[in-house]
Amino acid sequence: MVLSHAASDTDVSHSTFASPYVRTSLPRFKMPGNSIPNEAAYQIMHDELMLDGNSRLNLASFLTTWMEPECDKLIMASINKNYVEKHAYPITTELQNRCVNMIANLFNAPLGETETAVGVGTVGSSEAIMLAGLAFKRKWQNKRKAEGKPFNKPNIVTGANVHEVCWEKFARWLMRTLCVAAILGSTLNGEFEDVKLLNDLLVLKNKETGWDTPIHVDAASGGFIAPFLYPELEWDFRLPLVKSINVSGHKYGLVYEGIGWVVWRTKEDLPEELIFHVNYLGVDQPTFTLNFSKVFHQSLFIDIHLSINVGSSQVIAQYYQLIRLGHEVSRVIEM
Ligand SMILES: Cc1ncc(COP(=O)(O)O)c(C=O)c1O
Incomplete structure (x- = not known):
């Protein structure tokens, strides 16, 4: 005898699309009173997200x-690490320091063979x-104060081609x-x-005006393009007036x-007083970034985000790409 089976309303594995969970519109303003099965939550959200564009x-x-799938695996394995707990995740912090060192060296920072670079993941x-x-502003203010000059009207010079959101935000938010x-x-x-021409003209201007x-x-x-495709192009710390560089x-x-990432030419270019000392989980943690982050001078390390856990997996992913592709990445770019 064949037994027919009628799925109940709660038998989600067989009838998600006919279950009560899809019969009402999804909540937009208030948390629902009741929970729903994981399969239903997954299916409903998965289907709604299909309406997004295709990121690829x-x-x-x-x-x-x-x-690469290997890197995806590393990312998923570390997505639940709260990076701020440096004692719990010292290797992630170490990988971030290595990224900072590699990027600063790539940009020709004046560092000794095994000298630690100054920078932070952002x-x-x-x-x-x-x-x-912020580092430039504080350095400028300190110098003006020491000279007994006004320090309330600093200025910023950019081309018309700067990224309008982040540079204007900077000007508006941080004076x-x-x-x-x-x-x-x-x-x-x-x-x-x-940048070389800019540097050379500014050297003259600085000399002329003091x-x-x-x-x-x-x-x-x-x-991440110029050092590989145009290694002879001088745009980085080879130019004396270049004090800091950011890269996505x-x-x-x-x-x-x-x-x-942001890297500074030397540790003198990041004013010490910008670094906050926070006692978190009983440990003194010097921090510098708009998010909660930490900077350690000398054996300097900085890490990012109190609660944005994805920070640790992205640091890991960056280190993966640096060691996976090495300088041969230029071949990838040229292709
Ligand atoms: C020249 C320039 N600066 C800054 C940014 C902002 O970068 P991010 O998206 O990494 O914050 C962009 C982004 O397109 C850019 O092209």
């Missing part, structure tokens, strides 16, 4: 949309630019600071500004969305 076809923001280049700007911003890879057309104006290079898009790990650093 999104070339518009030049962000990374694919990583949420994209936007946060990186804020931090670099204005004194530096010249050069763009290595314009958002509009990828064009590199002539100023001490430094340069920040916004290499959000070009920082999630663009041509080939990591999924949400990671950037």
Whole structure:
């Protein structure tokens, strides 16, 4: 005898699409009173998300949309690590330090063979630019104070081609600071500004006026391109006035969305007083970033995000790409 089986309303595995969970519209403003089975929650959300664009076809923001399956595995294995607990996750912190060292060396920072670089992983280049700007502002203010000069009207010089959101945000939120911003890879057309020419002209201007104006290079898009395709192009710390550089790990650093880097030429270029000392979980943790982050000078290490756990997996993913592709990445770019 054949027994027919009528699924009950709660038998989600057989009847998600006929279950009560899909019969009413999804809550938008208030949490529902009752829970729903995991399969139903998954299916409903999965289907709604199908209405998003296909990220693999999104070339518009030049962000990374694919990583190797091995790296995906590393990411998933570390997605639940709260990076702020450095004692629990010392290896992640170590990997971040290695990324900072490698990127600073890639940009020709004046470092000894085994000298630790100064830098930090950030949420994209936007946060990186804020931090670099803040360091310039504080250095400028300190110098003006020491000279007995007014320090309330600093200025920032940029081309018309700067990324309008992050540079204008910086100017509006953090007042204005004194530096010249050069763009290595314009958002509009990828064009590199002539940072060397800018440096040379500014050296003359500084000499003529007694100023001490430094340069920040916004290499959000070009920082992981120029060292490989145009190694002879002088745009980085080889130029004496370049004091800090930002680069987007999630663009041509080939990591999924949400990671950037800022590196300083030397530790003197990041004023000590910008670093906050926070006692978290009984441990003193010097921090510097707009998110909760930590900076350790000398054996310097900085890590990111109190509660954005994805930070640790992206650091891991960045380190994966650096050691996986090495300098041979230029072949990938050329293809
Ligand atoms: C020149 C430039 N600077 C800064 C940014 C902001 O970068 P992120 O998206 O990494 O915050 C972009 C992004 O396109 C950019 O092109």
